[in-house]
């Protein structure tokens with residue numbers, strides 16, 4: 001790598017510019033579906049992998065080399081900044097993040113410490129710097145959004161209905177505001193540091209915010225998201241916002257100062273465009289389809305590409321992350337198909 005010309009197709013699509021083919025990358029492109037990942041993971045805990053820059057960089061590069069995707073995403077987790085601010089979190093394989101000291105009161109919020117990336121996670125920034133030298137595709141930095149981080153911090157782990165989080169939000173007015181403000185500052189500090197270290201674009205994961213209706217989103221969440229994306233404008237890099245099951249929030253999202261919206265599989269690209277979404281779009285093959293026969297994967301990918309290519313500013317991705325039981329060959333075949341089909345279509349075949 002390194003000596004190959006830099007492929008900026010992904011960045012151009014983020015900015016809404018025309019591209020010779022549709023760029024593609026996948027959520028969870030580094031993960032347990034790769035035998036190489038499993039081998040490395042056997043030796044370390046999740047956070048240990050995170051803390052050794054060579055390992056972090058190797059795992060980040062793996063899918064780029066294996067699948068020929070057009071972007072890399074830093075190997076870390078949305079939970080990474082939470083330990084330094086005082087949250088005792090571990091990633092349990094098969095379960096996800098588990099928190100030993102969940103937030104129960106506004107007093108717990110007061111005790112959260114500010115996040116200083118250079119001091120608290122120097123190893124992440126070192127990995128970003130190494131990747132900047134090694135990669136010939138853009139590196140996406142990322143962070144969790146305040147609602148999604150708060151949902152883990154309050155529930156203590158994964159949840160189906162987020163009722164403790166919502167109860168806190170509806171009941172503790174000042175405590176909730178303070179929590180959003182603190183987590184907003186964590187997200188900003190973390191992403192700014194990743195860009196300074198070399199990230200070419202940043203993505204904010206608000207995976208679980210679809211649990212709120214549009215009115216509550218507007219009241220409790222939109223202000224902090226506006227603050228985050230407004231502040232990130234200073235970095236000059238493209239910004240991406242993503243949530244699962246959040247199609248009903250698209251009009252709110254379209255008003256935010258963000259460049260790209262990530263859609264899950266429930267909202268088609270065409271439906272989003274019909275609703276007047278003008279930003280660049282990323283998505284949205286149902287990740288369960290990766291376990292279906294190839295003909296079906298190809299047919300659905302083609303349909304998504306046809307919709308996406310109606311406007312410039314489109315990036316192919318899944319609607320959510322790759323499952324561990326998907327085959328590497330399927331991801332290779334899909335990437336090849338997206339590149340070939342969109343390149344031929346672009347030149348009018």
Ligand SMILES: Cc1c2[nH]c(c1CCC(=O)O)Cc1[nH]c(c(CCC(=O)O)c1C)Cc1[nH]c(c(CCC(=O)O)c1C)Cc1[nH]c(c(C)c1CCC(=O)O)C2
Nearest residue numbers: 027028029030031074075076077078093094095096205207
């Ligand atoms: C909600 C969320 C988390 N983490 C993340 C989100 C937002 C995206 C989404 O909605 O999936 C983001 C994330 N987590 C991870 C990445 C790395 C880069 C990549 O996507 O390739 C990214 C971008 C690594 C990871 N993060 C995690 C793994 C699996 C860890 C393992 O090896 O056990 C990986 C590769 C663990 C994790 N961490 C989290 C969950 C829900 C889980 C997975 C549970 C499971 O599938 O076992 C919290």
